[in-house]
Amino acid sequence: MRGLLFWISISIYLFSGTIQIAVASNLSFVIEKLIQEFHLIYPNIRIKTSIGSSGTLTTQILHGAPYQLFLSADMKYPDILFSKKIAPIPPVVYAKGEIALLSRKEIELNGLSTLRNSSIRKIAIANPKIAPYGRASVEALKNSGIWKEIRNKIVYGESISQTLIYTLKVTDIGIVAKSALFNPKMKNLNWVEIDTKLYTPISQGMVVLNRGFENSEVWEFYNFILSNRGQEIFREYGYGE
Known part of the structure; x- marks a missing residue:
């Protein structure tokens, strides 16, 4: 019984923190819906967003801003962060603007x-x-x-x-x-x-940053963005296939 309670307490701890996300300005509206739906699955994970132009957010990240996940309006800026080893894995396309x-x-x-x-x-x-x-x-x-x-x-x-x-x-x-x-x-x-x-298709890139790589909550939101429901929400808000 004590072991079960220990596991429950660990689970609550793992999924009850706050993650910090840098969000491109074009996502100002859809991000609210994404977070709302995400909270239906993980109600204890809080998400703090900082919204701005992708270039400005990238500059902030390069100067040490504590973001854990970056949702950009293109692939250029996430690629820069990956090339500078501020992101440990390559970015992925999550939406077409x-x-x-x-x-x-x-x-x-x-x-x-x-x-x-x-x-x-x-x-x-x-x-x-x-x-x-x-x-x-x-x-x-x-x-x-x-x-x-x-x-x-x-x-x-x-x-x-x-x-x-x-x-x-x-x-x-x-x-x-x-x-x-x-x-x-x-x-x-x-x-x-x-x-x-x-115009060239606007492929929007998402990348996990070094600060978020070992955070399971960051990965839960990352995976939700790429899930069928996450992609459906993007289409509902006018993003392309």
Whole structure:
């Protein structure tokens, strides 16, 4: 009996801590749902998230931030961490991100050609230097042949979540993460998908960091992200296959 009680106490200890996760801004909405569903299985594991652009989070990790798991908006930054031996195993793709054109105004959206409209004076996109969704946005604009025409209208957000705020409150239109538009709070918005042929697929990478490698709770959440239910949630929030 004492042995059984000892095992129960050890089990509770192993699955009752807090794990710290660095989360790319495009996941701001879906991460809440993922954690909610995860807690149905592991109610005693607390998850603390820090949300920001993938580039900024990577810089924090390189300077010793105590994150145990990193969910990036691309594979570039997790690969950097692996190459610098801050992550002990290679990253894996957990989701495919897509971008969309969103306007707070009641204007007809005909793809990126809409941006040529003289009534559109400010266009929000994420900073391509630190935000993978920003790089995809610039690539799509260049491939559509309108970059040079509209580049002076661009207002840069430091992350894709800040870009969404700019689009909803400041600019006439913006290029945002399609996943943000699947949030239940985002209803009756004026948006269209951007042709995925115009930009390189946004393969989003996840990597366990050195601080989390020996933590069983980190691996439980890692495995949940890749599970059938985890992947189903991503699809529900507008991520690609």
